Amino acid sequence: MGYVKWSYKTLNQFCSDVFEKFGFDQTDSNTIKDVLLSADLLGIESHGMQRMVRYYKGIEKGIIHPKEKPEVVFETPISAVVDGHAGMGQLIAAFSMKKAIEKAKKVGVGIVSVRNSNHFGIAGYYAKMASDEGLIGLSCTNSEAIMVPTYGRKAMIGSNPIAIAAPAEPYPFLFDASTTVVTRGKLEMYNKSGKPLPDNWALDENGRPSNDAPHVLANIAGKLGGGIMPLGGASMVTGSHKGYGWGMVAELFSSMLSLGTPSDETCTFPDKTGICHGFIAINPKFFGDEADFKSHLSEFLKRLRESPKADGQDKIYTHGEKEVFARKDRLENGIPVNDNTMVELKDLCDYLHLDFAHYFKGYQIHKDPKFFDSNY
Amino acid sequence: MGYVKWSYKTLNQFCSDVFEKFGFDQTDSNTIKDVLLSADLLGIESHGMQRMVRYYKGIEKGIIHPKEKPEVVFETPISAVVDGHAGMGQLIAAFSMKKAIEKAKKVGVGIVSVRNSNHFGIAGYYAKMASDEGLIGLSCTNSEAIMVPTYGRKAMIGSNPIAIAAPAEPYPFLFDASTTVVTRGKLEMYNKSGKPLPDNWALDENGRPSNDAPHVLANIAGKLGGGIMPLGGASMVTGSHKGYGWGMVAELFSSMLSLGTPSDETCTFPDKTGICHGFIAINPKFFGDEADFKSHLSEFLKRLRESPKADGQDKIYTHGEKEVFARKDRLENGIPVNDNTMVELKDLCDYLHLDFAHYFKGYQIHKDPKFFDSNY
Numbered sequence: 001m002g003y004v005k006w007s008y009k010t011l012n013q014f015c016s017d018v019f020e021k022f023g024f025d026q027t028d029s030n031t032i033k034d035v036l037l038s039a040d041l042l043g044i045e046s047h048g049m050q051r052m053v054r055y056y057k058g059i060e061k062g063i064i065h066p067k068e069k070p071e072v073v074f075e076t077p078i079s080a081v082v083d084g085h086a087g088m089g090q091l092i093a094a095f096s097m098k099k100a101i102e103k104a105k106k107v108g109v110g111i112v113s114v115r116n117s118n119h120f121g122i123a124g125y126y127a128k129m130a131s132d133e134g135l136i137g138l139s140c141t142n143s144e145a146i147m148v149p150t151y152g153r154k155a156m157i158g159s160n161p162i163a164i165a166a167p168a169e170p171y172p173f174l175f176d177a178s179t180t181v182v183t184r185g186k187l188e189m190y191n192k193s194g195k196p197l198p199d200n201w202a203l204d205e206n207g208r209p210s211n212d213a214p215h216v217l218a219n220i221a222g223k224l225g226g227g228i229m230p231l232g233g234a235s236m237v238t239g240s241h242k243g244y245g246w247g248m249v250a251e252l253f254s255s256m257l258s259l260g261t262p263s264d265e266t267c268t269f270p271d272k273t274g275i276c277h278g279f280i281a282i283n284p285k286f287f288g289d290e291a292d293f294k295s296h297l298s299e300f301l302k303r304l305r306e307s308p309k310a311d312g313q314d315k316i317y318t319h320g321e322k323e324v325f326a327r328k329d330r331l332e333n334g335i336p337v338n339d340n341t342m343v344e345l346k347d348l349c350d351y352l353h354l355d356f357a358h359y360f361k362g363y364q365i366h367k368d369p370k371f372f373d374s375n376y
Numbered sequence: 377m378g379y380v381k382w383s384y385k386t387l388n389q390f391c392s393d394v395f396e397k398f399g400f401d402q403t404d405s406n407t408i409k410d411v412l413l414s415a416d417l418l419g420i421e422s423h424g425m426q427r428m429v430r431y432y433k434g435i436e437k438g439i440i441h442p443k444e445k446p447e448v449v450f451e452t453p454i455s456a457v458v459d460g461h462a463g464m465g466q467l468i469a470a471f472s473m474k475k476a477i478e479k480a481k482k483v484g485v486g487i488v489s490v491r492n493s494n495h496f497g498i499a500g501y502y503a504k505m506a507s508d509e510g511l512i513g514l515s516c517t518n519s520e521a522i523m524v525p526t527y528g529r530k531a532m533i534g535s536n537p538i539a540i541a542a543p544a545e546p547y548p549f550l551f552d553a554s555t556t557v558v559t560r561g562k563l564e565m566y567n568k569s570g571k572p573l574p575d576n577w578a579l580d581e582n583g584r585p586s587n588d589a590p591h592v593l594a595n596i597a598g599k600l601g602g603g604i605m606p607l608g609g610a611s612m613v614t615g616s617h618k619g620y621g622w623g624m625v626a627e628l629f630s631s632m633l634s635l636g637t638p639s640d641e642t643c644t645f646p647d648k649t650g651i652c653h654g655f656i657a658i659n660p661k662f663f664g665d666e667a668d669f670k671s672h673l674s675e676f677l678k679r680l681r682e683s684p685k686a687d688g689q690d691k692i693y694t695h696g697e698k699e700v701f702a703r704k705d706r707l708e709n710g711i712p713v714n715d716n717t718m719v720e721l722k723d724l725c726d727y728l729h730l731d732f733a734h735y736f737k738g739y740q741i742h743k744d745p746k747f748f749d750s751n752y
Contacts, residue, residue, distance in 0.1 A: 078454065078484040079662040108454040109485050113663055136628065149680055151689035156680055164625050166632070173628070175621035181614060198613050207686025225684070231615045232607055234686075237574050238557060239607045243615075245551035245695050246622070249540050251676070252512065252549070256542070257663045262676045264683075286455040287489055287633045300627070300638045304525055304532055307640075308601070310583025310610075313527040319621050 004342065004363060005334030011037055011049065014345075014359040018052070021352040022059055023066050028091055035090040035121040040335045043326035046185030047122045049337050053344040054119060055088075056351065062271055064088055064118050070095045077107050081258050084117030086272040093120035093277055097129050097139065100281040104135050108286035113253060114277040115260025119143070123163035124176030124320075130281040131165035131172040134290055138280040139163045140250040144267035146220060147180045147247050148227045150240040153207030155220070155227035158263035159183045160250035165320070167284075168298040174320025179247040180228040184220065187228070191217055192340075200233040202226070209234060253278025343367050380718065380739060381710030387413060387425065390721075390735040394428070397728040398435060399442050404467055411466040411497040416711045419702035422561030423498045425713050429720040430495060431464075432727065438647055440464055440494050446471045453483050457634050460493035462648040469496040469653055473505050473515065476657040480511050484662035489629060490653040491636025495519070499539035500552030500696075506657040507541035507548040510666055514656040515539045516626040520643035522596060523556045523623050524603045526616040529583030531596070531603035534639035535559045536626035541696070543660075544674040550696025555623040556604040560596065563604070567593055568716075576609040578602070585610060629654025719743050 015036060019029035032055075040048030058064035068087035072080050080099055084092035096112040103110025120126070123139045130137025143158030163176035181201055190197050191213040204210040205225030219226045230243025247263075254276035255262045261274030268274075284293040301318045309316060330336075337345075346365050349356040357363075391412060395405035408431075416424030434440035444463035448456050456475055460468035472488040479486025496502070499515045506513025519534030539552035557577055566573050567589040580586040581601030595602045606619025623639075630652035631638045637650030644650075660669040677694045685692060706712075713721075722741050725732040733739075 074664050076484055076662045081663050107483075108452055109487065111485065111658065111663075148686075149683065149692050151686050152680075152683050152692045153686045154684045156683050164621075164628070166628055173624065175624060177615070177618040177621055181608070200614055203686070207684075207689065231618050232557070233614070238576055238609070239553070239619075241693075241695070242553040242607050245540075245553055248549065248551060248695065252540070252542055252673070256669060256673050256676070257660065259664065259668055259672050262679075264676075264679060282487065284633065286452045287457050287487075288450050288635065292635055293632060296635050297628070297632050300632070300640075303638075303640060304528075307525065307528050307532050308530045308583075310524075310527050310529045310579070313583065316525050316528045317617075319617070319624065 002339045003336040004339065005336050006360065007334050008037065008041070008331055010359060011040070011335055011337075017354060018348065018352060021354060024088070028088070031094050032088060032090045035094070035125050037335075038125050039122045040337075041327045041330050042122070042124070042323040043330070044122055045336070045338075046183060048335075049345065050185075050341045051119070051121070052341075052348060056348050058118060058273075060351070063273055065272075070114070072099070078103055078109055078111060080110075080112045082112060082114040084114055086116055086118065089118035089120035089275065089277075092117040093126050093139070093279070094129070096277065097126040097137070097279045097281070100279045101130055101133055101135060104130070104281035104283040105133070108283045110279075110281045111253075111257075112279045113257035113260075114279070115255065115258035115274075116272065117275050117277055118273050119275060120277060122176060123161040124165065124174055126279060127163035127165035127176065128172065128174055131167045131174065134167050134284070134294075136282040136284065137163075137165045138253075139277070140253055141275060141277045142251055142254045142263040142266060143275060144273070145263045146184055146227045147230050147244070148203050148207065148234075150230065150234070150236060150244050151207070153203065153205065153225050156264045157244070157247040157251065158266070159228070160247040160263065162246065162250050166297060167294050168301055169294065171324045172320055173297060173301060173318065174323065176319075177231075179231055179243050179250060181231050181233065181243065182228065184217075184228065187213055187217055200229060200238070202228055203234060207234075250278070253280070339366060378715045379712040380715065381712050382736065383710050384413065384417070384707055386735060387416070387711055387713075393730060394724065394728060397730060400464070404464070407470050408464060408466045411470070411501050413711075414501050415498045416713075417703045417706050418498070418500070418699040419706070420498055421712070421714075422559060424711075425721065426561075426717045427495070427497070428717070428724060432724050434494060434649075436727070439649055441648075446490070448475070454479055454485055454487060456486075456488045458488060458490040460490055462492055462494065465494035465496035465651065468493040469502050469515070469655070470505070472653065473502040473513070473655045473657070476655045477506055477509055477511060480506070480657035480659045481509070484659045486655075486657045487629075487633075488655045489633035490655070491631065491634035491650075492648060493651050493653055494649050495651060496653055498552060499537040500541065500550055502655060503539035503541035503552065504548065504550055507543045507550065510543050510660070510670075512658040512660065513539075513541045514629075515653070516629055517651060517653045518627055518630045518639040518642060519651060520649070521639045522560055522603045523606055523620070524579050524583065524610075526606065526610070526612065526620050527583070529579065529581065529601050532640045533620070533623040533627065534642070535604070536623040536639065538622065538626050542673055543670050544677055545670065547700045548696055549673060549677060549694065550699065552695075553607075555607055555619050555626060557607050557609065557619065558604065560593075560604065563589055563593055576605060576614070578604055579610060626654070629656070715742060
């Protein structure tokens with residue numbers, strides 16, 4: 001699988017034009033584009049340009065309703081429930097996290113639970129919206145069932161990422177992780193490269209561990225059973241029940257408090273996904289001096305980075321640090337996009353009557369023969 | 377290692393008498409006893425009678441100050457910071473969770489961050505205090521450093537459990553898990569039985585995986601390096617950075633918001649541990665009808681339990697379910713206490729001038745030759 005690098009400026013212009021063509025106004029296009037490109041800038045390729053096709057297909061199939069606006073259906077000074085009306089996930093999520101932030105600034109905390117949304121991109125984006133304002137932020141989402149609960153053989157819970165951010169120097173703490181051991185995107189990368197899956201990642205249709213990427217992915221696509229293990233693997237010996245528990249925590253703040261659709265039922269409807277999100281913002285000022293909190297956290301993060309390394313390792317990262325370096329590198333040296341994603345972008349240009357060659361000058365489309373589009 | 381069973385009534389009377397002898401009034405003795413015995417009833421042996429010695433030694437050594445009362449040092453309608461003044465952890469924790477619950481009932485949410493406390497027993501006890509009142513509860517604590525951060529070789533973070541509870545029928549959702557792959561107690565059980573440690577649990581002083589329980593435990597006791605892996609193991613391939621991140625989240629709500637002592641510095645002082653806790657209560661009424669929330673959650677939990685089982689498995693548990701059965705069994709059939717713990721209880725009786733034979737009629741003390749007290 002080959003890669004081609006494009007400047008941030010190129011992809012920025014391309015995305016803006018795409019979303020405006022889909023009918024979003026400039027502000028909304030900017031928000032969607034910013035979430036997508038943030039993923040690529042932070043090195044989370046699976047959630048950047050590679051996901052463009054998911055949004056395009058979602059709109060085309062009538063699962064995403066681009067004209068719908070999020071509606072606050074219940075509200076108190078510390079809380080809100082939002083119905084996304086199956087609109088664009090990024091817009092619903094940004095709207096809801098803004099609301100949580102406003103509440104946290106005013107009364108110390110804001111908790112917003114969202115139902116009937118769509119994929120919102122990287123969870124970390126919204127958690128960081130809070131930490132950028134000096135707050136602690138939490139963001140989570142449920143998603144199409146892919147996690148097999150401990151000792152089960154049917155996927156019942158999504159990859160259900162939870163992200164938590166807090167302000168610190170020289171960069172914020174930003175923890176963003178699926179509650180499965182890995183995401184489906186990782187299985188797809190192994191599939192494309194023809195390598196067997198690492199142990200403790202996936203289960204077959206009988207709930208037995210499997211290293212067979214094409215088999216597991218075909219099962220997932222056909223809903224034939226099996227899926228991905230929770231963080232902690234498939235056995236309680238390695239903490240399987242803990243990843244399963246964290247997946248449930250994401251469910252609690254997204255689909256449960258909003259009375260929305262749990263993961264086992266999302267993405268089973270013809271006209272919506274039903275995906276739910278949860279957002280929390282907490283104001284450190286309501287616990288004392290916010291500067292003291294920030295420096296206390298910064299010092300601990302520094303001690304972690306400077307603590308002794310394992311044999312053969314030269315770096316201990318704190319959460320969010322790697323992404324800071326990735327962002328710097330990609331802004332300077334360009335964002336890698338794989339050739340298979342370029343095929344999808346060409347299709348998208350054809351669909352929207354945009355001139356592919358205008359954005360991606362000199363690029364020749366070539367589809368990787370191993371490419372299997374398992375997104376749909 | 378042999379076990380002897382005692383009735384709840386016997387242990388209840390014994391614990392009450394012990395804590396009153398230590399100088400706690402009846403209400404406080406009851407609280408401490410209830411936390412300890414709840415662990416045994418729920419099947420979490422490592423945090424029940426087996427821990428009695430830790431509290432006794434803590435008081436004897438002047439690390440726990442039984443006369444000190446928790447003090448609220450900062451407060452708003454949604455938040456509080458509590459200084460435990462190195463008092464008894466269970467009392468500080470129960471006081472602080474009560475405060476969070478009161479706030480949640482009044483304004484929808486209560487967040488209490490606690491510094492300068494001591495071991496508080498099982499995290500789940502306090503989360504369940506909230507769910508017993510119809511609220512979502514979160515409880516977490518930091519602890520003596522035992523988790524080696526991803527790619528490190530020095531323990532920098534505690535086992536840092538986080539518990540989250542929510543009301544449901546026929547039993548609440550109660551997720552209570554260390555953010556390390558296992559706790560030190562599990563290593564001690566393998567040590568006592570002479571078995572090698574399972575893979576993906578522990579690291580030696582060079583940050584290399586180790587199955588050698590006595591070696592790893594001696595390293596931990598002597599602070600010679602190494603320790604326990606985060607949930608997710610030692611490699612990012614299996615999600616090591618995720619367990620490490622969850623450990624940090626416990627730190628955020630306990631030692632960071634309270635400006636207390638992070639795990640890497642706790643238990644290094646001569647006259648206190650510095651252990652910190654975090655408590656959150658959230659009121660579902662502030663998101664709509666609380667009965668709807670409860671039934672929505674109960675239905676999803678039911679679907680999880682009833683979902684297809686892996687080959688060779690006949691049960692999928694939801695979190696907190698196993699503990700309900702354990703409690704019923706132990707109330708009916710007695711609570712197992714191991715012979716080594718009985719040795720400790722005999723010492724305790726001698727220290728407090730209590731008549732061991734009065735409580736534990738007919739029991740003959742016999743110390744297991746493999747017994748190694750690595751708690752101190």
